[in-house]
Amino acid sequence: MGxxxxxxxxxxxxxxxxxxxxxxxxxxxxxxxxxxxxxxVHRQREYTDGVLDGxxxxxxxxxxxxxxxxEDIALLAEMGLKCFRTSIAWTRIFPEGDELEPNxxxxxxxxxxxxxCLKYGIEPVVTIxxxxxxYALVKKYxxxxxxxxxDFYVHYCEVLFHRFRNKVKYWMTFNEINCIVLNPTIPAGIxxxxxxxxxxxxxxxxxxxxxxxxKAVKLGHAINPEFKIGMMMIYPLTYTxxxxxxxxxxxxxxxxxxxxxxDVQVRGYYTRKAKKQLKEKQVILHIEPDDEKILHxxxxxxxxxxxxMSNVASAKGQKPMTEGxxxxxxxxxxxxISDWGWQIxxxxxxxxxxxxxxxxxIPLFIAENGLGAQDHIESDGSIHDPYRINYLxxxxxxxxxxxxxxxxxxxxxxxxxxxxxxxxxxxxxxxxYGFIYVDRDNEGKGTLQRSKKDSFYWYKQVIATHGEKx
Ligand code: BG6
Numbered sequence: 029m030g031x032x033x034x035x036x037x038x039x040x041x042x043x044x045x046x047x048x049x050x051x052x053x054x055x056x057x058x059x060x061x062x063x064x065x066x067x068x069v070h071r072q073r074e075y076t077d078g079v080l081d082g083x084x085x086x087x088x089x090x091x092x093x094x095x096x097x098x099e100d101i102a103l104l105a106e107m108g109l110k111c112f113r114t115s116i117a118w119t120r121i122f123p124e125g126d127e128l129e130p131n132x133x134x135x136x137x138x139x140x141x142x143x144x145c146l147k148y149g150i151e152p153v154v155t156i157x158x159x160x161x162x163y164a165l166v167k168k169y170x171x172x173x174x175x176x177x178x179d180f181y182v183h184y185c186e187v188l189f190h191r192f193r194n195k196v197k198y199w200m201t202f203n204e205i206n207c208i209v210l211n212p213t214i215p216a217g218i219x220x221x222x223x224x225x226x227x228x229x230x231x232x233x234x235x236x237x238x239x240x241x242x243k244a245v246k247l248g249h250a251i252n253p254e255f256k257i258g259m260m261m262i263y264p265l266t267y268t269x270x271x272x273x274x275x276x277x278x279x280x281x282x283x284x285x286x287x288x289x290x291d292v293q294v295r296g297y298y299t300r301k302a303k304k305q306l307k308e309k310q311v312i313l314h315i316e317p318d319d320e321k322i323l324h325x326x327x328x329x330x331x332x333x334x335x336x337m338s339n340v341a342s343a344k345g346q347k348p349m350t351e352g353x354x355x356x357x358x359x360x361x362x363x364x365i366s367d368w369g370w371q372i373x374x375x376x377x378x379x380x381x382x383x384x385x386x387x388x389x390i391p392l393f394i395a396e397n398g399l400g401a402q403d404h405i406e407s408d409g410s411i412h413d414p415y416r417i418n419y420l421x422x423x424x425x426x427x428x429x430x431x432x433x434x435x436x437x438x439x440x441x442x443x444x445x446x447x448x449x450x451x452x453x454x455x456x457x458x459x460x461y462g463f464i465y466v467d468r469d470n471e472g473k474g475t476l477q478r479s480k481k482d483s484f485y486w487y488k489q490v491i492a493t494h495g496e497k498x
Contacts, residue, residue, distance in 0.1 A: 030432040031496035037151065037440025038491040039111035040104065040463070041396050043158040043203065045087050047449040048117060050094035054133035057123025059160040060171075060217030061087045066455040066470065069351060069368055073455045075213050078163060084472065086450045086457065091466045092476055093447070097141050099478065103464055104446055105148035107484060108491040112150050113395060113442040114141075115158035115203065118184055125162030125180050126169075130187045142195040153393075153442065154196050155260065156185055156244065158203035159452055161217045172208070172216045172233035175316075178240040185244040189251040199248060200260040200332050200395065201241035206289040207262055207354045208234050214354075214452060231311045238292050239319050242326025259293040260332040260395050261286065264355050265373075265380045269342035279341035281305075287387070294331060294388045296324040330439055331384060334396035335423075338363070338376035353453035366419075368400050368459060374422035381430035381438065391437045397423055398444035400451065400459040403481065411465050411481040420483070421498045428495050443487075447478070463487050 032038075045061035052058075058079055066086050067073035076083060093100055104112060118125065120134030142152050161171050169176050185201075204215060209230045212218035218233055220226055241259065248255045266282050268275035288302040297320065298306075306313060337350075339357035347358040351369030363371040377397065384392055399419040403411050420443055430436040448462040457468050463484040468474035489497050 030428050031494040032428060032431060032438075034494065036438070036494065037111040037153070037393075037442075038495075039109050039113055039150075039153065039440055039442040040107075040444075040446030041113035041442035042093075042115075042445045042447065042449060043155065043452070044115045044117040044120075045090070045158065045160040046445075046452060047090045047093040047447060049088065049090035049092040051085075051088040053094065054120070054137065055123055055131040056117065056134060057119035057125075058163040059117060059119040060163055060166060061160040062119075063163055063217075064214070064455060068454050068456060073453070075217070075219070078167075086455045086470075086472060089472060091447060091449055091468060094137065096476065096478070098144055100447060100464070101141075101144045101148065101150065103478060103480070103484075105150060107446075107463060107488045109150050109446070110491070111153050111198070111440055111442065112145050112446070113153040113155065113200075115155035116188060118157060118160060119162045121187060122162060122180070122184055124164035125184075126165065128183075135187070135191050138192065139195070142192060146195060151198065152196050153198040153200070153395075153440070154188075154192070155200045155203050156188065157181070157201070159214055163217065166217045166219070171218050172212075172236050173218060173229055175236055175314075178236055178243065181240040182243045182247065186247060186251075189248050189255070193252045193255075197254060197256055199255060199257045201244050201257065201328075202237055203260050204262040204334060204354065205234070205237055205241070205259060205293070206286045208237065209285065210354050227309045227311050231306060231309070232313060234289070235313050235315065235319075238289070239322055241293060241328075242296075242323045245326040245328055246322070256329045258330040258332045258393060259290065259328045260334070261289055262354055263333040263335050263380045263384065265335070265338040265376045265383070266341050267338060267360065269340050269344070269347075269358065272343065274343035275341055278343045282339070282341050290331060290384070290388065292323055293328050294390060296327040298323075328390075330391040330393050331388060332393040332395035333380070333384065334444070335377050335380050335394060336397060336444075337371040338373040339371075366399055367402060368454075370400070372399070372419060374419075374426045377423050378426035378430045378434070381427065381436045382434050385434075385436040389437075391439045393439045394427065394441045396442065396444040398461045400461050402458055403448075403460050403465055405465065405479070409479060411479060413481045413483050416461075416481070416483045417486045420487070424490065424495060424498060
């Protein structure tokens with residue numbers, strides 16, 4: 029098996045709201061993620077109106093990374109990580125989102141966190157907005173439904189870019205930006221009332237995010253021309269169920285919905301096709317006169333994407349379905365599924381890399397990929413997770429083939445996640461993704477002690493050999 033170049037960014041990914049905890053410490057405000065109750069694969073998380081008494085909100089404590097970050101970064105350094113993808117909690121910097129002055133204590137936390145990473149030679153890769161919006165922006169303005177959010181977000185970016193200009197080089201503007209049109213609650217905290225026009229609301233909100241992202245890219249480059257500012261989307265690779273042209277047509281349309289986002293962010297405009305799509309959905313976008321110019325000037329430096337599973341398009345009625353967090357799919361009989369019902373498809377990662385690179389020819393970044401599974405601690409404290417190792421190994425093999433055999437330009441790979449943390453879709457702790465086990469359960473009980481899983485040692489070796497020894 030081949031290996032990847034010395035400068036390849038092997039890393040791991042997390043998101044502030046899923047691990048930091050300290051939800052109301054040092055001036056932090058309430059975010060939409062703070063209002064998500066606990067759920068499970070069969071019980072949707074409830075998005076409450078603010079933080080209600082007597083309810084359990086798993087993200088409030090997360091895995092208390094806020095107070096454990098030194099110990100955690102030391103473990104990541106021991107694994108040999110070259111980069112660490114995390115996000116900034118917007119409400120630590122702007123507790124309500126619309127203040128003029130940032131919260132200094134929040135900035136200090138990230139100063140300390142990035143210093144800690146840099147001390148070990150770990151490059152921070154920072155997502156500016158990862159599935160959390162200040163809840164006050166939801167209450168006062170309706171979140172991203174409202175165009176005013178663009179200015180609040182850009183102001184937030186401006187503060188980050190100035191403050192961390194010498195510490196952070198790689199940025200991603202929004203996590204899985206295209207998911208807003210699938211489920212606007214988790215990504216953007218948007219509530220859609222009965223009788224409201226779903227498509228009109230979500231595509232308009234998406235447009236606001238796209239303009240905000242473009243403005244941020246332009247601003248970031250002006251503040252530090254060395255910045256590499258990328259987009260991040262879920263890449264929902266979709267197969268046709270059969271060679272029936274009707275399946276192929278549906279597959280194309282399913283992908284078009286998502287590629288609209290990358291087209292705008294990479295190419296800088298809504299294509300003719302995208303405009304037709306919107307028309308077909310009876311969406312009339314309110315676009316301000318300058319928006320086209322802004323989108324054109326704010327194209328990204330790289331395309332980051334998450335890839336966990338693949339999907340199937342079938343034009344023929346009802347079929348057995350599988351789970352997923354943002355997307356459910358028709359069951360693919362050729363694939364195994366995870367304990368949480370997600371289809372496991374390593375070859376699909378190679379296809380995704382090729383499809384994206386064929387379309388855009390800009391550097392790609394695999395920002396998330398991983399397996400949610402239950403782990404068991406042995407009496408001697410060890411944790412054997414061959415299922416996770418196999419999942420990652422199979423995906424890395426395909427990733428290397430995409431680079432070596434197919435010629436895809438790939439900057440980095442940050443599997444989800446470095447440490448066990450709160451699941452975004454279910455709010456569970458027992459759905460574990462990490463190389464590092466964290467002693468905490470679904471009810472929030474546990475010592476928070478960190479333990480290395482077998483996958484920790486395995487990934488360390490993968491990084492040390494640049495992917496040669498899997
Ligand atoms: C991605 C999100 O969609 O999937 C992460 O960006 C999330 O925030 C990850 O945690 C895994 O999904 P889940 O629902 O199993 O946590």
